[in-house]
Every structure is written in structure tokens, then in C-alpha cells.
Amino acid sequence: MRLGIFGGSFDPVHIGHLLLAECCREQCSLDAVWFLPTATAPHKQDRQPTPAPQRVEMLELAVAGNPGFSVCRYEADRGGVNYTVDSLTHFREEDPSRELFLLLGADMLLDLPHWREPGRICELALPVAVCRAGCEPVDFDCLRAVASPQRIELIRSHRVEMPEIGLSATDIRRRASLGQSIRYRVPRAVEEYIHTHGLYRTPC
Numbered sequence: 428m429r430l431g432i433f434g435g436s437f438d439p440v441h442i443g444h445l446l447l448a449e450c451c452r453e454q455c456s457l458d459a460v461w462f463l464p465t466a467t468a469p470h471k472q473d474r475q476p477t478p479a480p481q482r483v484e485m486l487e488l489a490v491a492g493n494p495g496f497s498v499c500r501y502e503a504d505r506g507g508v509n510y511t512v513d514s515l516t517h518f519r520e521e522d523p524s525r526e527l528f529l530l531l532g533a534d535m536l537l538d539l540p541h542w543r544e545p546g547r548i549c550e551l552a553l554p555v556a557v558c559r560a561g562c563e564p565v566d567f568d569c570l571r572a573v574a575s576p577q578r579i580e581l582i583r584s585h586r587v588e589m590p591e592i593g594l595s596a597t598d599i600r601r602r603a604s605l606g607q608s609i610r611y612r613v614p615r616a617v618e619e620y621i622h623t624h625g626l627y628r629t630p631c
Contacts, residue, residue: 431460432518432552433530434502434511436596438476439621440489441613443594445496447557450589451530452495455555460530461499462486463514466506477626479503488616512544515551527552528585533565545573554582560591603627 431451437444440462448460464482476482483503490496501517502509511529518527529552531539536556539545548554549570556565567583574582599609604627609618621627 428459428522428524429455429457429526429528430518431455431457431528431530431555432463432499432515433460434463434465434514436476437462437464437482437486438596439482439599439613439617439626440486441594441596441599441617442611443592445489445614446592447532447589448496448530451528451555451557451587454587455528455585457495457528460496462490462496463499463501464503465509466503467508479506481620481624481626485617485620488620489614491616510543512542512548512551515548519551529554531556533558533562536565536567537569540569540573545570549574549578549582553585555585555587556582557587557589559589562591600627604629 431448433444433448433451435444444462448462451457452460464479464486466479467476480503483498483500486498490498502514515527515529518525529548531554533556536554539548539554542548554570556567558565565586567579570579570582594612599612602609602612603621609621613621
């Protein structure tokens with residue numbers, strides 16, 4: 428099974444997240460993509476996220492109807508700070524037959540060498556760098572200290588392109604806090620969930 432792992436805060440999940448996952452599913456011939464919401468992201472400990480159960484519920488609404496997408500609650504249920512290397516180790520031990528692909532924006536790939544045990548991450552899963560149309564080419568040489576030349580070439584060959592879409596969860600939270608429209612930025616069911624539960628009403 429070729430399984431894509433897409434981690435993040437998803438606070439909230441938006442159309443850009445879904446498009447990235449679909450481009451990876453199609454271009455890398457993935458059998459499934461798991462959205463892996465964090466409990467507390469290691470690099471975002473200074474901001475209090477929306478409670479994990481609500482972010483999970485929004486994700487489940489967003490992926491409903493797409494048989495290739497599902498939500499993995501592993502990190503959300505564990506709570507606290509989870510590191511990518513630990514989650515990937517768990518998924519590999521749970522089913523060694525899985526071929527894991529770690530879905531990353533191109534900017535996150537550049538930061539990967541600074542994560543916990545980046546070399547081990549590159550062994551457990553193949554990082555997939557997603558590049559938006561019109562952006563600078565990815566510098567895969569940033570991985571030279573953590574992966575072999577052969578592995579880097581394999582990572583390079585799985586580079587994914589997606590259309591440019593200028594959405595961010597930060598801006599969506601800001602718009603929601605100001606009472607501005609977030610329609611077509613998030614799936615309709617997620618928009619209704621945000622309004623019904625009064626999320627992001629405090630200024631971000």
C-alpha cells in the first residue's frame with residue numbers, strides 16, 4: 428500500500444490542503460492519504476490551537492465523500508507534542524508492508540534537516556516536496572547532510588506540482604475573527620462548522 432501522510436495543525440483545514448493532498452495522490456499514485464492533525468505542533472507551541480477534537484471533526488467533514496482520503500487520529504489522541512519521526516516509526520511498525528510518503532510543502536522540505544532525526548525520517552518515508560506553480564525550484568541539496576545521493580534522487584523524482592492558491596489558515600482565522608466571508612476558502616461543511624461553534628471569534 429502506497430500511503431501518503433499529511434501532517435499539520437489544520438486549524439482550520441482549507442481548500443489548499445485538500446488540493447495539495449489530491450495532487451500528491453494523483454501524481455505519486457498513492458492508494459490513500461491520511462490527514463494527521465497534530466495535538467500540539469513542535470514549532471507552534473507558542474500558540475494555543477483550536478482543541479484537537481474540533482480540528483479532527485472539521486477534517487472529517489472536509490474529506491467526507493473522497494474514498495482516497497481519511498483522518499488519522501493517532502497524534503491527536505496521544506496529546507502533547509508529537510514528533511514526525513515517532514509517528515512514522517509507529518505507522519511502519521503497525522504495518523511494515525506500507526510504503527510511506529511524507530507530504531510536505533517545498534518550504535517545509537527546506538526545514539526538514541532541522542527536525543528531530545531527519546535522516547531517520549527520510550528512511551521511514553519518502554518526503555514528497557509539493558511546489559506551487561510559479562515558485563522557485565526546490566533545492567534538494569538541502570538534504571545532503573541527512574540522506575544518501577540515491578535517496579535524494581528518489582525524492583527529487585517524486586516532486587509534485589500544484590496550482591498556485593493563496594490560502595492560509597492564519598488568514599482564514601483572521602477573516603473569521605473579523606466576521607468576513609470564508610466561503611470557498613474552506614469546504615462548505617467546514618464553514619458551517621466554524622460558524623455553528625463560534626470558532627476564531629477572538630482576534631488572531
